[in-house]
Amino acid sequence: MFPFKIRNIEIDPPMILSPMAGVTDYTFRRLIKRRGGVGLVVSEFISVEGLTRNNPKSKRQMRFDESERPFAVQIFGGQPERMAMGAEMAEEVGADILDVNCGCPAPKVVKNGGGSGLLREPERLETILKEIKRSITIPLTLKLRTGYTESTINVVDIAKMAEQCGVEHIQVHGRTRDQGYKGLANWDLIRQVKEAVSVPVSGNGDITNIENGMKRWRESGTDGILIGRGAMQNPWIFRQFNDVLEGRSPYQPDLDEKKAVLLEFFEMCLEEMPELVALGKMKQLAGQFTKGLVGGAQFRQTLYHSHSAGEILENITTYFATLERREVFGDGLTESDADLEFDSCDAPSVIERSVSTPAAGTAA
Numbered sequence: 001m002f003p004f005k006i007r008n009i010e011i012d013p014p015m016i017l018s019p020m021a022g023v024t025d026y027t028f029r030r031l032i033k034r035r036g037g038v039g040l041v042v043s044e045f046i047s048v049e050g051l052t053r054n055n056p057k058s059k060r061q062m063r064f065d066e067s068e069r070p071f072a073v074q075i076f077g078g079q080p081e082r083m084a085m086g087a088e089m090a091e092e093v094g095a096d097i098l099d100v101n102c103g104c105p106a107p108k109v110v111k112n113g114g115g116s117g118l119l120r121e122p123e124r125l126e127t128i129l130k131e132i133k134r135s136i137t138i139p140l141t142l143k144l145r146t147g148y149t150e151s152t153i154n155v156v157d158i159a160k161m162a163e164q165c166g167v168e169h170i171q172v173h174g175r176t177r178d179q180g181y182k183g184l185a186n187w188d189l190i191r192q193v194k195e196a197v198s199v200p201v202s203g204n205g206d207i208t209n210i211e212n213g214m215k216r217w218r219e220s221g222t223d224g225i226l227i228g229r230g231a232m233q234n235p236w237i238f239r240q241f242n243d244v245l246e247g248r249s250p251y252q253p254d255l256d257e258k259k260a261v262l263l264e265f266f267e268m269c270l271e272e273m274p275e276l277v278a279l280g281k282m283k284q285l286a287g288q289f290t291k292g293l294v295g296g297a298q299f300r301q302t303l304y305h306s307h308s309a310g311e312i313l314e315n316i317t318t319y320f321a322t323l324e325r326r327e328v329f330g331d332g333l334t335e336s337d338a339d340l341e342f343d344s345c346d347a348p349s350v351i352e353r354s355v356s357t358p359a360a361g362t363a364a
């Protein structure tokens with residue numbers, strides 16, 4: 001478990017913030033980067049249809065800060081020409097790496113030939129990768145799933161083909177498209193990909209705590225790991241993994257620091273977007289961050305029903321003051337992982353539902 005390189009770009013530590021739609025934007029990536037331990041951050045996945053038609057939102061999604069480097073832009077789509085154009089645009093804005101999404105299971109993405117829909121059309125994917133490779137000079141990487149269905153698992157063959165096309169890093173989410181985010185990720189298949197290709201391989205799926213994450217990492221032999229939802233629940237998770245890799249006890253933030261991170265994130269949001277949008281982003285993060293905190297469900301409800309920046313700040317202060325006094329907040333219960341899981345391709349809507357109904361949610 002050492003730093004690895006994507007061409008000449010060192011990924012150190014060998015851990016990646018996994019792209020999540022509606023989550024890994026300019027604000028969230030910087031929040032995670034400031035906590036330390038992450039070697040590569042990736043944009044939200046960006047539609048090349050919007051990007052190449054000058055959609056303002058798509059262009060904003062490529063915005064990044066120098067402090068985020070190395071930084072990868074991830075694009076999705078099903079048309080080779082559009083994908084190549086989108087890749088060129090990502091290189092023009094200064095991205096260090098161009099990543100192709102071949103993993104999102106969302107129907108709205110798959111029906112247009114993008115995301116994991118490309119697993120059903122290896123020849124189209126091959127054409128896309130070759131077109132992009134001819135169009136850019138920065139490294140090309142690929143994020144994919146194990147297959148479209150359990151009976152059509154083809155991740156090893158896809159990985160070999162991608163390597164032949166010039167892909168320089170392969171990231172595997174250990175579930176099929178049909179699984180969505182249900183069940184357990186198959187890290188044995190991830191290991192098979194690692195053994196089949198010579199380029200670096202990173203694994204993704206179910207890494208929400210240090211013990212299980214390290215076990216999967218060691219057994220698969222991957223060069224790196226990707227963490228998505230786990231970083232929303234615990235912004236220090238990359239630092240904690242890095243502590244273990246370097247022989248230290250994992251860092252444990254206290255209540256004051258947990259409170260400070262929420263306030264920092266809200267302040268960053270208010271600097272970048274209108275107050276109403278910032279309120280939504282704050283509620284989104286709280287939907288995951290409050291997992292593991294006593295009375296988290298009730299705290300999440302108070303934030304969800306807050307209608308101004310002042311209310312948000314007051315409710316955060318009240319909640320953490322209650323915990324510091326060792327008093328019970330709400331029902332005093334602590335939720336399990338399953339209570340707050342979501343589909344990373346449709347993160348905002350699913351998180352919003354989990355905020356309003358804490359026990360519901362789709363598996364991640």
